[in-house]
Amino acid sequence: MTYQFDFSPLLTYWPELAAGMVQTLRISCIAMVAGLVLGIALTALRMSPSRPLRWLAVSYIELVRNTPFLVQIFFIFFGLPALGLRFDATQAAVLAMSLNCSAYAAEIVRGGVQAVPKGQVEAGRALGLGTADIYRFIVFRPAIRAIYPSLCSQFVLLMLNSSLVAAISAEELTYAAQMIDNRTFRSFEIFAVVGLLYLALSQCLSLVLAAIGRAYFSYPSK
Amino acid sequence: MIREFGFPELLFVLEGARWTILLSALAFVCGGALGLAVALARTARSRALRWGATVYIQIFQGTPLLIQLFFVFFGLPLLGLQLNVWLAVTIGLALHASGYLGEIWRGGIQAVPAGQVEAARALGLGYRSAMIDVVLPQALRISLPATVGFLVNLVKGTALAALLGLTEATRAGQLMSNITFEPLRVYSAVGLVYFAICLPLTLWSARLERRLLRRG
DSSP: OOOOOOOHHHHHTHHHHHHHHHHHHHHHHHHHHHHHHHHHHHHHHHTSSOHHHHHHHHHHHHHHHTSOHHHHHHIIIIIGGGGTOOOOHHHHHHHHHHHHHHHHHHHHHHHHHHHSOHHHHHHHHHTTOOHHHIIIIIIIHHHHHHHHHHHHHHHHHHHHHGGGGGGGTOOSHHHHHHHHHHHHOOHHHHHHHHHHHHHHHHHHHHHHHHHHHHHHHSOOOO | OOOOOOHHHHHHHHHHHHHHHHHHHHHHHHHHHHHHHHHHHHTOSOHHHHHHHHHHHHHHHHSOHHHHHHIIIIIGGGGTOOOOHHHHHHHHHHHHHHHHHHHHHHHHHHHSOHHHHHHHHHTTOOHHHIIIIIIHHHHHHHHHHHHHHHHHHHHHHGGGGGGGTOOSHHHHHHHHHHHHOOHHHHHHHHHHHHHHHHHHHHHHHHHHHHHHHHHO
């Protein structure tokens, strides 16, 4: 069997693909920020003196990390309306991505916080810094710096995982690909090209995140 | 007639979970064999091999698993490769796993002190024997926590087979949700089934990591 490659439908649908890429980046960026903030909050909960709060944070983190993202999306989009929480597809997608990201971010942030030596906190206290300042300057900044690379790869994974929200018809790159596939039946060409588009997105995202890291977290030069 | 989400329906999801486990195991074994080749190529002396393995890893780590599966399932048949859904999903997941496992084991191989390889060479061992008898056993021990951690990701990744119509746990859940109209309970149950499979693996991975850290 010979198959004639034809990439021309992809040119016809170029605006849809471009819009899909923008939308993928948009929902991913929102989820990254929301996920990181929630993740830091979860870490704080996890280190709180109250045992029920700690237990709550750990259960949430482990529940999210040990179930498939697709099931989480279905749970939020199809399951939660039964409790009166209704979202449209894009809202559900962003919510699922943020909640998913928060658990992984929390696990990464905890690793960073634990890596800060106790002596440094004690030194800060000895210098008369308050608890807030100790957290800000001595714990979180170095912690974020230490975990920044893992956080970046988690963000890239989140962007790649955003393809799953096409399953609830949230519009992004994979959804656009499926739509074009349904109209043209050029599956080979479409999924090959969309794969390359995702590859380009993930490479660009890593580069941008690395640049941000260099700008904000490099040690001051002597 | 609308059914309730009761024991028979739960049983259907559990039967789906059997395929989840089988699919994970198949993908892990096939992906592991391929991943070992990738890791060896990535640490080979030949520059072309190293470069090829790097590109391979970049492709599978830089694109979504869903697109990889769509490509194998919808794209390859157009070239004349007739794949049923089981074969397509297994191939897709195995390729995906080989990219990640290759990179994890590459790290393990490079973490083995260079002196070990030099000592093996000095003892007159060839590449094959130095790898099999000296480097790989140590490398695999170093990368065992990450390997088990990836296995958890792979089990979760098999859920995507549902989108291609393979009736594993997630697809079984979709079907039950469609006939019971109780998505909240159904997807909670499905989530718990995955949780029951993945949590022991996660805990095992964490324990292995602690043990490795203690040994230094």
